[in-house]
Amino acid sequence: MKCSVAISTHQLCIGYTGRGFRRVVHPELNLQLYTGEVTALLGSNGAGKSTLLKTLCGLLPALHGDIFIDGKPLAGYRHGELATHVGVVLTERTQTGGISVYDLVSLGRYPHTGFFGTLREEDHAAIRNAMETVGIADKAQRHVSELSDGERQKAFIAKVLAQECPIILLDEPTAFLDVTSRLETMITLRRLAHQEGKAVLLSTHDLDTALQLADKLWLQPACSAEKETADPMVCGTPSTLIENGALARFFSTDAVIFDPVNRRLVARK
Amino acid sequence: MTRQKLRWIYAGLSLALVALFFGGLVYGAVRIPLKDVLQILFRSYEGKEAWQHIVLESRLPQTVTALLAGASLAVSGLMLQTLFKNPLAGPSILGISDGANLGVAIAMIYLGAASYLTTIVAALIGAFVVLLIILGFSRKVSSNVMLLIIGIMVGYLASSVISILNYHASADKVHQYVMWGMGDFSGVSLSKLPWLSGFSLAGIFCSLLLIKPLNALLLGESYATNLGVNVRRARLLILICTGVLTAVVTAFCGPISFIGLAVPHVARLLLGSSNHKHLLPVTLLAGACIAMLCSILTVLPGSGTVLPLSAITPIIGAPVIIYVIVNRKNIHYFN
Numbered sequence: 001m002k003c004s005v006a007i008s009t010h011q012l013c014i015g016y017t018g019r020g021f022r023r024v025v026h027p028e029l030n031l032q033l034y035t036g037e038v039t040a041l042l043g044s045n046g047a048g049k050s051t052l053l054k055t056l057c058g059l060l061p062a063l064h065g066d067i068f069i070d071g072k073p074l075a076g077y078r079h080g081e082l083a084t085h086v087g088v089v090l091t092e093r094t095q096t097g098g099i100s101v102y103d104l105v106s107l108g109r110y111p112h113t114g115f116f117g118t119l120r121e122e123d124h125a126a127i128r129n130a131m132e133t134v135g136i137a138d139k140a141q142r143h144v145s146e147l148s149d150g151e152r153q154k155a156f157i158a159k160v161l162a163q164e165c166p167i168i169l170l171d172e173p174t175a176f177l178d179v180t181s182r183l184e185t186m187i188t189l190r191r192l193a194h195q196e197g198k199a200v201l202l203s204t205h206d207l208d209t210a211l212q213l214a215d216k217l218w219l220q221p222a223c224s225a226e227k228e229t230a231d232p233m234v235c236g237t238p239s240t241l242i243e244n245g246a247l248a249r250f251f252s253t254d255a256v257i258f259d260p261v262n263r264r265l266v267a268r269k
Numbered sequence: 270m271t272r273q274k275l276r277w278i279y280a281g282l283s284l285a286l287v288a289l290f291f292g293g294l295v296y297g298a299v300r301i302p303l304k305d306v307l308q309i310l311f312r313s314y315e316g317k318e319a320w321q322h323i324v325l326e327s328r329l330p331q332t333v334t335a336l337l338a339g340a341s342l343a344v345s346g347l348m349l350q351t352l353f354k355n356p357l358a359g360p361s362i363l364g365i366s367d368g369a370n371l372g373v374a375i376a377m378i379y380l381g382a383a384s385y386l387t388t389i390v391a392a393l394i395g396a397f398v399v400l401l402i403i404l405g406f407s408r409k410v411s412s413n414v415m416l417l418i419i420g421i422m423v424g425y426l427a428s429s430v431i432s433i434l435n436y437h438a439s440a441d442k443v444h445q446y447v448m449w450g451m452g453d454f455s456g457v458s459l460s461k462l463p464w465l466s467g468f469s470l471a472g473i474f475c476s477l478l479l480i481k482p483l484n485a486l487l488l489g490e491s492y493a494t495n496l497g498v499n500v501r502r503a504r505l506l507i508l509i510c511t512g513v514l515t516a517v518v519t520a521f522c523g524p525i526s527f528i529g530l531a532v533p534h535v536a537r538l539l540l541g542s543s544n545h546k547h548l549l550p551v552t553l554l555a556g557a558c559i560a561m562l563c564s565i566l567t568v569l570p571g572s573g574t575v576l577p578l579s580a581i582t583p584i585i586g587a588p589v590i591i592y593v594i595v596n597r598k599n600i601h602y603f604n
Contacts, residue, residue, distance in 0.1 A: 054491070057495060059494055059495065079499055080497030080499070081497075082495075082497070083495060083496050083497030084497075090489075090491055090492060092488075092489045092491055092492065093489065094487060094488045094492065095354055095487045095488075095489070095602070096487050096488060096543075097543075097601050097602050097604040098537060098600075098601045098603075099542055099543050100542065100544075103542070103544045107485060107487075107488060110485055110497060110498070111497045115478075116480065117481035117484065117546070143601040145601040145602070145603075145604035
């Protein structure tokens with residue numbers, strides 16, 4: 001499948017600002033997210049992975065710089081218009097325990113339905129299709145509270161699929177999942193990118209799975225708070241970043257070293 | 270949830286609504302047979318004039334008031350519980366009913382005015398002042414939890430002023446104020462009923478228009494924004510809608526506890542779903558039924574003694590809340 005740029009940023013500065021305070025998380029990001037690929041965003045705790053994801057989907061204002069979504073500046077999207085371009089899966093706690101999986105997935109149709117949110121036949125078809133794609137269709141009438149962590153994650157991915165956005169951003173979708181569910185979730189996302197041409201960006205701490213199943217890696221360095229400077233984000237395919245030593249430099253500490261042969265982190269002897 | 274179960278729930282609640290409505294007209298200190306009640310309501314009645322007077326001037330307005338007040342308070346509680354992601358939120362928690370109390374306390378104790386109309390106007394002003402304060406803060410404070418806490422604090426401030434007023438007031442005025450504070454569905458006369466009906470039906474209608482954003486808010490504010498909900502506007506509309514409903518009901522009936530807090534739980538347990546598409550209508554129906562039941566229960570059987578409403582609503586509401594809290598691990602919407 002031919003890949004095109006789904007999200008690009010130009011001199012994007014991300015962080016938080018409030019009355020009399022400003023915290024830069026990264027001063028300058030020039031990124032390209034492509035369709036048809038799974039991109040894994042890696043970085044230590046506090047590097048600002050969530051901040052970046054929330055900025056890219058417009059939940060958090062950029063400090064300065066530009067974001068282009070499908071070629072159009074983020075600021076140029078009307079309220080609600082973005083909902084059919086970028087879908088998100090977040091780590092936020094929700095109150096959805098009391099609704100059925102079907103109802104949860106149907107919330108993804110929000111931008112497509114009318115004033116009263118009545119579901120038409122095409123909406124029902126999109127919901128069923130989304131549930132089947134992630135393999136949660138057999139649990140459609142269960143309450144969300146009855147699902148395991150892995151199933152719940154699948155249900156939220158189904159919700160974002162029902163939203164029918166070309167771009168999907170996921171904040172740590174594999175955290176709290178067991179090994180099998182982690183791989184299954186990644187395989188699902190990979191299928192969506194490769195077969196349906198979606199641009200998928202997910203943050204994760206799971207280097208193993210990312211190296212195995214992601215098409216691209218983004219290595220987000222931490223920013224020094226006083227000087228408001230940071231190394232540029234390192235982007236590339238897993239094999240390139242292994243060969244040029246970028247991964248080894250990014251992850252190695254006094255105690256841990258990256259083993260390029262076995263593609264994993266090991267303790268220094 | 271099957272369609273069949275839904276049909277049973279709606280049918281059952283509608284039946285209960287009709288039964289409790291006529292129950293409220295038949296039952297009271299004086300027992301009036303249903304046959305006579307129906308004749309008084311629907312065609313010329315040539316029986317006892319006193320009965321006609323009791324049904325039309327006292328029981329009919331009281332029952333309609335209970336129906337509307339119950340539905341209004343219950344739906345307000347539901348919307349606030351969803352908005353604040355807090356199953357223990359209710360119309361009294363944002364300080365709006367405390368505002369109404371303060372308005373009435375000022376009118377009764379400080380200004381010495383005690384007419385029915387001034388009480389209502391004072392309650393409305395008090396409630397709307399607090400509502401405006403909350404709305405003002407809602408523009409500044411982005412977190413709903415913080416807004417909730419501000420509402421509780423504003424309520425405490427209002428209570429504090431009421432204590433000061435009471436402390437300096439004469440005993441009979443304090444008594445008058447305390448009586449108002451016990452809540453009463455019977456205070457609304459037939460001529461005042463259109464005012465209460467107009468406001469509460471308008472508020473209930475607005476709540477029906479908020480079903481779609483309320484469902485999106487179950488996901489939290491970030492998800493809702495991503496789905497295209499204008500979260501600030503939705504929050505403003507929900508606050509105005511619940512504020513008006515609470516203010517009007519409190520102004521006409523006095524502060525009524527537990528209906529707004531407990532009925533949404535009854536509705537969720539009955540439905541087994543938090544999807545507002547059915548939860549909101551079921552909450553409206555259940556609220557109306559439970560308030561009419563409370564209204565009937567204020568008349569002690571046999572003696573004809575009338576108890577204050579504030580003695581009845583907790584008897585129905587508190588066990589519901591205790592049940593929900595104790596069983597929260599097994600209740601889907603808590604997990």
